[in-house]
Amino acid sequence: MNSTPDLPGVSAYRIGDAAARSGVTAANIRYYEKEGLIEPPSRGDNSYRFYGDGDVHRLRFIRLCRAMDMSLDEVRTLLALDLRSKADCDAACVALDAHLGHVRERLRELRSLEKDLIALRDCCDGTDAQCHIIETLHARADRQPATQPQRGRAARHV
Template structure:
């Protein structure tokens, strides 16, 4: 099958198929005499594996490692288990961060219960005040290249 057919068969954009080839995740396909790429069932299976891993939010490096183990079926899967455990820990950290973000957003949302003029909006006022805090100033300075002043030595 040609690249467009592989893309259709797996629900993957052609550009993504090419990207996975460039990243070494998909084997280089054979070519016809007219230089068209020809993909087979192994490409469909491997691309489906990659896509499933991506739905689990795995990085390309994690997928690369899993594919290495998949390609060595005699090796034990201890490293696969460790990789998945590390990924689970990462997901748990992200969930905690998202819960914290949700809490912050709900607190922010509570600053403006009624629809009113923008100048009286508690959300906008809170965001403006928050932007003036020392932490926000340090972030602004870091992003824009300024360095915060060195604290003076305690007397």
């Protein structure tokens, strides 16, 4: 634990310490600052960033939400809510219900992908002169329509 030079006795952690205490990498801490999920930290005379216990808790909260596959916008929504407000409780339920919808859609996509991969795997038992898996993938690639590169964010949630 490193105290800021101008605030003796106040818990303050440099970015590496905050990363170790929160389980969030230093690179992600900087990214979350850039994205506005955490406030820019105070800086000491040496320009080191200093994070307090509240920042470490917020980073743990973000890490927990991200581990539940929430988008940054969903995390931002939850961070903005007050745990003592009934209206905010309702908003949290709405946010979680929406996230459940995304997760359920992704599960449907993954089940379809699993079936497709099983069918692809069943194309080849390794006994023929050529690999039918590779052959099938090449055939599928030839059937793919030419499309323009997508700009912006993907339509998918995850």
